[in-house]
Amino acid sequence: MFNRWKKSKMVTEDPPVNKLSSARLNMFFFAAFVIFSILIFRLAFVQFVEGPELTYMETSRNTKDIPLAPVRGPIYDATGEVALAYSVPVQSLYVMLYEDYSRGARQEEARELADDLAGVFQQFNPGDPEQPDAEEIIKRLDLESQKAHGYTPRLVKSDLNTQEIAYFMEKKAEYPGAMVLEENVRRYDPDGVAVQAIGYTREFKGQQQNSEKYKKIGEAEATERDPGLRYTQQENVGVDGLEFQYQEVLRGRSGYQSIDINARNLPEGAMEQTPPQKGYSLVSTINKEVQLAAQEAITDELRRLPKAVTGYAVAMEVDTGNVVAMASMPDYDPNDWDYDKIKFVYRNGTMASFPPDDSRKKAESVVLLGSVIKPLSVLIGLKEGLFTAGQTYFDQGYAILGKDGRQVKNSHSAYNGHITARRAIEKSSNAFMIDMVGKRLLNKYGSVEGINKWDEYMKDFGLGVSTGVDLPGEFLGRLEYKEDHESGLTRLAFASFGQQAKYTTLQLAQYTTMLANKGKRMEPHLVKEIRDANGNVVKKIQPKVLNEVEFADAYWNEVHRGMVTKVSSFDGFAYDFARKTGTSEQGTGPNKKENGVFIAFAPRDNPKLAVAVVVPEGGFGSVSAAPVARKIFDAYDEVYGLNGIPKGKKDAEQQ
Known part of the structure; x- marks a missing residue:
C-alpha cells in the first residue's frame, strides 16, 4: 500500500481541479453558517426573552423530602420470643395543603373541610373519647404554618378504624389533599416487665432541651443530606432505659415523601413515597419469669412492712454479667403515660439516686450498705496484713473511738467473745471491723493515705465507679x-462496717458477683443480641471483665465460709449458698431510718447467680430483703437451674 501511494505521487504531482467537488464544499460551508446563525439566535432569545421566566422557575421550584417516621425495632426478653416493647402499625389521616388557607375565602374552605372531617369521624367512630372536633382539626391543620412548613402534610387523626380507612380510600377524589398513611405506635408488655430498665419513648420535639444526644441530632438536621437519618418533630424517640441507650439501633431509617414546592413553600405536582425501614431488634438479658418473680416479691414485702415504700433488686449471672432481673418498685404502666402519677417512680432506682417523694422525708433509693460491706473489709484486712485468718479478737460488744471514749456498738450490743475474721462476718461484728480494719489501716497509712487506700479498694470492687x-x-x-x-x-x-458511703443496688450486685467469682469485675449488661429486621443476629454481646483483683485463694475461702448468716426465709433451700445481711442506719433519734440490705450468691462452690436487694426503711435485711432474694433464686432455678438443669424442666420430665 505504501509503495503504490508513493508511485502515484511521483507520477501525478499537480492534478486538475474538480469543479463538482468545489461546489459541494461551498454548499457545506453555507449550511454550517446557517445552522450556526440559528443557534446564535436561539441562545440570544433564551437569554434575553425567556431568561427571566426560566430563572423564576429555577428559583421558585424545589424538591423537598418530607421524612416519614421509621418503624422502631422490638425489644425481646432473654428467650428472644416475648416482646417487652414493640411497634404496632396504625393508619393515620394526613392532609396536604396545596394552597394558602390562612385568610379570606380559602380560610372558609379550610373550615368547611374541618367540619366535614369531624362529621366523618363522628359518623364512623362515635365512641372515640379522643375524637377531634372541627376546632381541633383546624388547629392540627396549622393554616398559618407555625408548627411545620407549608409543604409538610398535617396529621389530622391517628389510629383510624377500618370504616374510616375505607371511607377515605373510596372518596379519595373528593379529598385531593388527604392521605391515609401507615405509622407505628409503641406498645409495652401489659404485664409491666422491667419498665424502668426498658424505658419509654416520647416525641422528638422538646427532647433537644433534655438530652445532649438529641441536641446534637437537632443541630445536624439542617445539614443532614441522607433523608433516612432525618428526624421529624413528631417522631417518637427513646427517652430512658434501653429505648434511649440503643436509640440509633432501634430506630431504623426514615422513609420520605418527595414533592416539588414553589416559591410560596407550597407543594406542586404528585408526591413520590419511599417507605421507611424497620430498625434492628434487641434481645435483652431480662427473663420475664424471673423479673416478674422479683417484682411480685418486692411488692409483697412492701405491703407487709410498715414503713417501706420502695424496694430494689438486681440479679446478675456470675460468669456472663447478664442481668436477668432488675426490679425497681413501685413501677408504672408505660402504655398509660401520666407524668403526674408516675413522677416519683419512673426512674430506675436500682441505678439512680432519687427520693420516692418530693419531700425527701423518705429514704433515698441509694442507701448506706451496712454489714454487707464486711466481707470486703475482711479481705482488705487480710490483704494488707492487718491480721491473719486464724488470729482472734476479743469482741466485748463495742469498740472505743477517740480519747473521749466514744463507744460504737454491735447490733443489739451483741457480745461475741473471742472471734476470728470468719466468725466476725458471720456474727456481723462492728467492733472487729473498727479495731482490726479501720484503726489498723489508719495506723499503717495515716489519715489521708488510709482513706485513699480504702477508696482504692472500693473502686476496685465497683463501689463508687x-x-x-x-x-x-x-x-x-x-x-x-x-x-x-x-x-x-x-x-x-464507720466505713469499715458500712456506714460511710451510699451505693446503688446495681453496684452492690456487681460487688457480690466479684465475691462469687473471686475477683473478676464483670460488666453488667441488659442486651445480649442485636438482630436485623429479618431476625439475623448482627451482634452478640460477649462477657467482659472490667478489672480483676488478686487475693490469695485462702482469703477468698475464709470470707466465703464466713458468709453463713442465718436467714429463715431460705429454710428448705436446695443449695448451699453464701450470703450476708445488712441493716444500715441513717439519721438519729426520731429521724432514724433502718434500711434492709441483702446479698447472696449460689451455689457456694460453683456460683451461677448473684443477687442484691435493698429495701429502704425496711428494717433488718434478714427480714425485709432476704425473702425477695429467695424468690429470685427460686425463679432462676426454675427457668435456668442453679446447677445447670432447669428445675421446671426436670419436674416435667419426672412427671
Whole structure:
C-alpha cells in the first residue's frame, strides 16, 4: 500500500481541479453558517426573552423530602420470643395543603373541610373519647404554618378504624389533599416487665432541651443530606432505659415523601413515597419469669412492712454479667403515660439516686450498705496484713473511738467473745471491723493515705465507679468517707462496717458477683443480641471483665465460709449458698431510718447467680430483703437451674 501511494505521487504531482467537488464544499460551508446563525439566535432569545421566566422557575421550584417516621425495632426478653416493647402499625389521616388557607375565602374552605372531617369521624367512630372536633382539626391543620412548613402534610387523626380507612380510600377524589398513611405506635408488655430498665419513648420535639444526644441530632438536621437519618418533630424517640441507650439501633431509617414546592413553600405536582425501614431488634438479658418473680416479691414485702415504700433488686449471672432481673418498685404502666402519677417512680432506682417523694422525708433509693460491706473489709484486712485468718479478737460488744471514749456498738450490743475474721462476718461484728480494719489501716497509712487506700479498694470492687452497664443515667455513689467533716479515724472506722458511703443496688450486685467469682469485675449488661429486621443476629454481646483483683485463694475461702448468716426465709433451700445481711442506719433519734440490705450468691462452690436487694426503711435485711432474694433464686432455678438443669424442666420430665 505504501509503495503504490508513493508511485502515484511521483507520477501525478499537480492534478486538475474538480469543479463538482468545489461546489459541494461551498454548499457545506453555507449550511454550517446557517445552522450556526440559528443557534446564535436561539441562545440570544433564551437569554434575553425567556431568561427571566426560566430563572423564576429555577428559583421558585424545589424538591423537598418530607421524612416519614421509621418503624422502631422490638425489644425481646432473654428467650428472644416475648416482646417487652414493640411497634404496632396504625393508619393515620394526613392532609396536604396545596394552597394558602390562612385568610379570606380559602380560610372558609379550610373550615368547611374541618367540619366535614369531624362529621366523618363522628359518623364512623362515635365512641372515640379522643375524637377531634372541627376546632381541633383546624388547629392540627396549622393554616398559618407555625408548627411545620407549608409543604409538610398535617396529621389530622391517628389510629383510624377500618370504616374510616375505607371511607377515605373510596372518596379519595373528593379529598385531593388527604392521605391515609401507615405509622407505628409503641406498645409495652401489659404485664409491666422491667419498665424502668426498658424505658419509654416520647416525641422528638422538646427532647433537644433534655438530652445532649438529641441536641446534637437537632443541630445536624439542617445539614443532614441522607433523608433516612432525618428526624421529624413528631417522631417518637427513646427517652430512658434501653429505648434511649440503643436509640440509633432501634430506630431504623426514615422513609420520605418527595414533592416539588414553589416559591410560596407550597407543594406542586404528585408526591413520590419511599417507605421507611424497620430498625434492628434487641434481645435483652431480662427473663420475664424471673423479673416478674422479683417484682411480685418486692411488692409483697412492701405491703407487709410498715414503713417501706420502695424496694430494689438486681440479679446478675456470675460468669456472663447478664442481668436477668432488675426490679425497681413501685413501677408504672408505660402504655398509660401520666407524668403526674408516675413522677416519683419512673426512674430506675436500682441505678439512680432519687427520693420516692418530693419531700425527701423518705429514704433515698441509694442507701448506706451496712454489714454487707464486711466481707470486703475482711479481705482488705487480710490483704494488707492487718491480721491473719486464724488470729482472734476479743469482741466485748463495742469498740472505743477517740480519747473521749466514744463507744460504737454491735447490733443489739451483741457480745461475741473471742472471734476470728470468719466468725466476725458471720456474727456481723462492728467492733472487729473498727479495731482490726479501720484503726489498723489508719495506723499503717495515716489519715489521708488510709482513706485513699480504702477508696482504692472500693473502686476496685465497683463501689463508687460506673458499673459499665448499658443504661443511661447511672449514679456513681455518695462517698461520705471522702468528706472531711469528721476525723480520718471516724471515717475509716464507720466505713469499715458500712456506714460511710451510699451505693446503688446495681453496684452492690456487681460487688457480690466479684465475691462469687473471686475477683473478676464483670460488666453488667441488659442486651445480649442485636438482630436485623429479618431476625439475623448482627451482634452478640460477649462477657467482659472490667478489672480483676488478686487475693490469695485462702482469703477468698475464709470470707466465703464466713458468709453463713442465718436467714429463715431460705429454710428448705436446695443449695448451699453464701450470703450476708445488712441493716444500715441513717439519721438519729426520731429521724432514724433502718434500711434492709441483702446479698447472696449460689451455689457456694460453683456460683451461677448473684443477687442484691435493698429495701429502704425496711428494717433488718434478714427480714425485709432476704425473702425477695429467695424468690429470685427460686425463679432462676426454675427457668435456668442453679446447677445447670432447669428445675421446671426436670419436674416435667419426672412427671
